[in-house]
Amino acid sequence: MIVALAGGVGAARFLRGLVRVAPPEEITVIVNTADDDIFHGLSVSPDLDTVTYTLAGAEHPEQGWGLEGESFRTIGALSRFGVSPWFRLGDLDIATHLFRTERLRDGATLSEVTREITASWGITTLLIPMTDDAVGTRLTVEREDAKTEVLRMQEWFVKERTAPTVRNVEFDGAQNSVPAPGVLDAISEAETIIICPSNPVISIGPILAIPGIREALVARRSRVVGVSPIIAGETVKGPADRLMQSLGIEVSCVGVAKTYAEYCSTLIIDERDASRCDDVEAHGVRAVVAQTLMSDPDVAASLARSVLEAME
Amino acid sequence: MIVALAGGVGAARFLRGLVRVAPPEEITVIVNTADDDIFHGLSVSPDLDTVTYTLAGAEHPEQGWGLEGESFRTIGALSRFGVSPWFRLGDLDIATHLFRTERLRDGATLSEVTREITASWGITTLLIPMTDDAVGTRLTVEREDAKTEVLRMQEWFVKERTAPTVRNVEFDGAQNSVPAPGVLDAISEAETIIICPSNPVISIGPILAIPGIREALVARRSRVVGVSPIIAGETVKGPADRLMQSLGIEVSCVGVAKTYAEYCSTLIIDERDASRCDDVEAHGVRAVVAQTLMSDPDVAASLARSVLEAME
Numbered sequence: 001m002i003v004a005l006a007g008g009v010g011a012a013r014f015l016r017g018l019v020r021v022a023p024p025e026e027i028t029v030i031v032n033t034a035d036d037d038i039f040h041g042l043s044v045s046p047d048l049d050t051v052t053y054t055l056a057g058a059e060h061p062e063q064g065w066g067l068e069g070e071s072f073r074t075i076g077a078l079s080r081f082g083v084s085p086w087f088r089l090g091d092l093d094i095a096t097h098l099f100r101t102e103r104l105r106d107g108a109t110l111s112e113v114t115r116e117i118t119a120s121w122g123i124t125t126l127l128i129p130m131t132d133d134a135v136g137t138r139l140t141v142e143r144e145d146a147k148t149e150v151l152r153m154q155e156w157f158v159k160e161r162t163a164p165t166v167r168n169v170e171f172d173g174a175q176n177s178v179p180a181p182g183v184l185d186a187i188s189e190a191e192t193i194i195i196c197p198s199n200p201v202i203s204i205g206p207i208l209a210i211p212g213i214r215e216a217l218v219a220r221r222s223r224v225v226g227v228s229p230i231i232a233g234e235t236v237k238g239p240a241d242r243l244m245q246s247l248g249i250e251v252s253c254v255g256v257a258k259t260y261a262e263y264c265s266t267l268i269i270d271e272r273d274a275s276r277c278d279d280v281e282a283h284g285v286r287a288v289v290a291q292t293l294m295s296d297p298d299v300a301a302s303l304a305r306s307v308l309e310a311m312e
Numbered sequence: 313m314i315v316a317l318a319g320g321v322g323a324a325r326f327l328r329g330l331v332r333v334a335p336p337e338e339i340t341v342i343v344n345t346a347d348d349d350i351f352h353g354l355s356v357s358p359d360l361d362t363v364t365y366t367l368a369g370a371e372h373p374e375q376g377w378g379l380e381g382e383s384f385r386t387i388g389a390l391s392r393f394g395v396s397p398w399f400r401l402g403d404l405d406i407a408t409h410l411f412r413t414e415r416l417r418d419g420a421t422l423s424e425v426t427r428e429i430t431a432s433w434g435i436t437t438l439l440i441p442m443t444d445d446a447v448g449t450r451l452t453v454e455r456e457d458a459k460t461e462v463l464r465m466q467e468w469f470v471k472e473r474t475a476p477t478v479r480n481v482e483f484d485g486a487q488n489s490v491p492a493p494g495v496l497d498a499i500s501e502a503e504t505i506i507i508c509p510s511n512p513v514i515s516i517g518p519i520l521a522i523p524g525i526r527e528a529l530v531a532r533r534s535r536v537v538g539v540s541p542i543i544a545g546e547t548v549k550g551p552a553d554r555l556m557q558s559l560g561i562e563v564s565c566v567g568v569a570k571t572y573a574e575y576c577s578t579l580i581i582d583e584r585d586a587s588r589c590d591d592v593e594a595h596g597v598r599a600v601v602a603q604t605l606m607s608d609p610d611v612a613a614s615l616a617r618s619v620l621e622a623m624e
Contacts, residue, residue, distance in 0.1 A: 041353075041414040073383055077407030080432045091403045095389030102353040120392045 002027045002308075003190035007203025008035075008047045009064040009237055010229050010294075011196035012054035015125070017300025018194075019055065022308065025124040028186040030213075032198070033110065033129040034137040034171050034206035035153045039087045040078065042097035043104055046154070047203065048114055048129060049096060056121035064237055067092045086159045111180045128186070130207045133177035137202050140168035153202060162239040166246045169201055174209040187216040192311045195226035197292065199240040200259045201247060208263075217263035225266040225311050226285075227303070228253040231293055232272040252276060257285040266310055268292060268303070314339045314620075315502035319515025320347075320359045321376040321549055322541050322606075323508035324366035327437070329612025330506075331367065334620065337436040340498040342525075344510070345422065345441045346449040346483050346518035347465045351399045352390065354409035355416055358466070359515065360426055360441060361408060368433035376549055379404045398471045423492045440498070442519045445489035449514050452480035465514065474551040478558045481513055486521040499528040504623045507538035509604065511552040512571045513559060520575075529575035537578040537623050538597075539615070540565040543605055544584040564588060569597040578622055580604060580615070 002022055004015060006029050015029060029051060036045045046065065053059040053067055060066045070090035078085045089097065096117060103113045109132040118127050137153040141164035148167065156162060187193060198204055208214045217224055233251050235241045241251045249255045253269040257280040260267065267285045269276065270292040280287035290306035291299060314334055316327060318341050327341060341363060348357045358377060365371040365379055372378045382402035390397045401409065408429060415425045421444040430439050449465040453476035460479060468474060499505060510516055520526045529536055545563050547553045553563045561567045565581040569592040572579065579597045581588065582604040592599035602618035603611060 040410045041417060042410070071383070071385055071403070073403035074386060074406045074410070077404045078411060080407070081411040081428065082432065083411060091383070091385035092389045094386045094406065095392070098352045098354070098386070099390060099393040099395060105353060116393065120394065 001186070001190050002192050002194065003186045004029045004194040004196050005198070005204055005207050006030065006047065006051055006196045007032045007198030008050045009054075011047075011198045011203070012051045012059065013294045013297075013300050014196045014227060014304060015051060016054050016057075016297055017294065017302070018304040018307075019125060020297070020301040021305045024055075025126075028126045028128060028182070028190070030128050030130055030183055030186065030207060032203045032206050033131065034135045034174075034202070034209075035157075036134075037136065037152060037154050039089060039097075040083070040085070041101070042089065042094065043101045044087075044089070044097050045100065045110070045114075045129070048117075048127060049093070051127060052118055052121055052123065055118075055123045055125060058121070066090050087154055109180075111182075126182075128180050128182050130180060130183065130213070131177040131210050132180045133173060135171050135173040135177050135206060135210070137206060138170045138172045139166045140170075141165060142167050157239065162242055166243055169205065169243075169247065171206045171209040174206065175211065177210050179210050179212050183210075184212055184216050187213070187220060190220070190223065192308060193217065193220055193224045194307055195224065195260060195264060197227040197229040197236075199229060199235075199238055199243065200256055201240065201243045201249070214263060221263050222265050223311065224264045225268065225307055226256065226260045226264045227268045227292060227307060228256045228270065228273070230256055231270040236293060253287075254279040254283070257283045257287070261285050268307055268310065313498070313502050314504045314506065315498045316341045316506040316508050317510075317516055317519050318342065318359065318363055318508045319344045319510030320362040321366075323359075323510045323515070324363045324371065325606045325609075325612050326508045326539060326616060327363060328366050328369075328609055329606065329614070330616040330619075331437060332609070332613040333617045336367075337438075340438045340440060340494070340502070342440050342442055342495055342498065342519060344515045344518050345443065346447045346486075346514070347469075348446075349448065349464060349466050351401060352395070352397070353413070354401065354406065355413045356399075356401070356409050357412065357422070357426075357441070360429075360439060361405070363439060364430055364433055364435065367430075367435045367437060370433070378402050399466055421492075423494075438494075440492050440494050442492060442495065442525070443489040443522050444492045445485060447483055447485040447489050447518060447522070449518060450482045450484045451478050452482075453477060454479050469551065474554055478555055481517065481555075481559065483518045483521040486518065487523065489522050491522050491524050495522075496524055496528050499525070499532060502532070502535065504620060505529065505532055505536045506619055507536065507572060507576060509539040509541040511541060511547075511550055511555065512568055513552065513555050513561070526575060533575050534577050535623065536576045537580065537619055538568065538572045538576045539580045539604060539619060540568045540582065540585070542568055543582040548605060565599075566591040566595070569595045569599070573597050580619055580622060
């Protein structure tokens with residue numbers, strides 16, 4: 001069995017490769033839900049949906065969220081009511097949120113709804129939210145005028161386009177949350193545990209903030225392999241580089257190794273970072289070089305194979 | 313000031329004519345909300361929306377509900393989840409429901425949300441729901457196998473396409489409801505009170521079931537004029553004829569006169585029913601003949617003029 005910790009688009013693209021080189025039904029993905037929020041009354045789970053849509057082969061080919069062939073008629077019509085729909089939910093995507101919102105209101109857990117949604121897409125890989133409790137990333141940002149403010153993840157990422165500098169990150173609700181059913185068992189029983197190429201701070205960070213998960217990973221450290229989301233000092237997509245920098249983490253595979261060192265024994269780094277192997281290993285993390293820029297599904301499958309081979 | 317009691321499409325088409333022959337801002341429309349229901353977690357108010365969309369000139373030209381140029385991408389995508397979306401909400405329409413649902417959840421009353429929605433469409437006529445309380449039409453139907461069942465309005469009308477015979481109609485919640493703010497004042501102050509050409513049983517009936525409204529109309533009987541929705545024994549649209557028949561009401565302008573007689577002094581009947589004037593007046597209701605089949609907005613305006621002239 002393989003367990004993967006996942007955020008959004010980077011993880012989704014990696015997982016699409018992984019299911020081509022390992023039996024999909026033997027993979028359990030633990031997904032960040034700290035970006036979840038309510039928009040226009042709808043319960044939206046961005047990372048769960050990105051992974052779901054990508055594993056279903058239905059994801060938008062470029063934008064990194066949402067569905068292929070999406071339209072935005074409902075969200076466009078909302079602007080009539082003075083609502084500022086900065087979080088653009090597509091018409092097809094809204095069906096997912098309507099279904100989830102209604103099931104949650106009926107008393108289903110997010111785990112249960114996630115299983116129903118993934119089953120409806122024909123996905124045999126098990127997706128589990130990190131927790132069924134409400135946990136939300138809160139970013140303390142500093143404005144140009146030096147004033148600070150606390151933003152929710154999507155406010156900072158989508159509405160403010162990551163412009164304000166982040167001074168602190170907290171996961172509201174995490175300390176009183178519990179891992180979703182199956183999370184700790186999956187980690188303790190997995191042959192290989194993969195930290196997908198996701199944002200270490202706000203995608204992997206929240207998963208580790210759920211009480212019990214970090215300890216479970218530490219106990220399995222020798223079986224944990226990470227994939228650096230930083231290539232030659234930059235992220236492929238998303239704000240990981242800016243975020244790491246403003247939090248004083250070196251924006252490199254070395255910074256990732258240092259962040260993960262406590263619970264991760266092996267880190268896959270990109271060919272362009274081959275010269276940093278020694279620096280990674282100085283943090284007690286074995287470095288394995290591979291092509292990590294997933295320019296297409298074939299490369300993603302090849303990367304996934306490299307990850308599994310590194311742990312053989 | 314003019315007050316109109318309104319259901320769905322027939323009322324909407326009449327009102328579109330009325331606002332062409334009387335100042336729109338001097339008209340108050342009291343709208344049936346007993347067809348309101350929750351679909352996929354969204355608070356839907358069919359009659360309020362039909363009147364709103366029609367007064368905005370944005371209504372679908374044929375189907376009698378929804379918006380022109382509508383699409384059904386979200387509702388189509390919902391079928392993936394095993395949800396049977398028999399109540400077809402359009403993508404543009406869903407924006408209205410998302411807005412209303414969120415505002416209601418935030419604590420706004422239906423009256424308040426209705427004012428916000430109509431204002432956003434540039435409508436200067438005041439639309440008031442009959443009540444801000446939850447009232448729902450419940451139809452006891454008899455199946456072919458003689459078994460009875462209680463259906464909600466949209467279940468009978470849309471899902472079952474009015475096939476089961478209705479044995480009884482009740483308005484759940486009506487007896488503990490109160491008229492929305494402004495309803496009773498509007499009735500007591502109006503120069504003319506129009507009962508729009510709507511279903512007497514399930515569109516006008518629920519409005520009268522709200523405690524206080526029937527009494528307020530009875531007190532103003534001399535100023536109340538109805539428009540028969542039955543022309544030559546048939547309805548133009550909707551199930552009024554079937555419903556009246558199964559409840560033992562004569563399916564004619566005479567049956568309408570008898571139903572309204574207590575609180576309505578004048579009834580506009582169609583030219584094709586001119587021979588029934590005496591039968592209408594036998595119920596103590598003055599009959600006025602006009603062209604009531606609103607084949608286009610000009611005819612609707614002409615009908616509205618006839619209604620106002622009948623009360624001069």
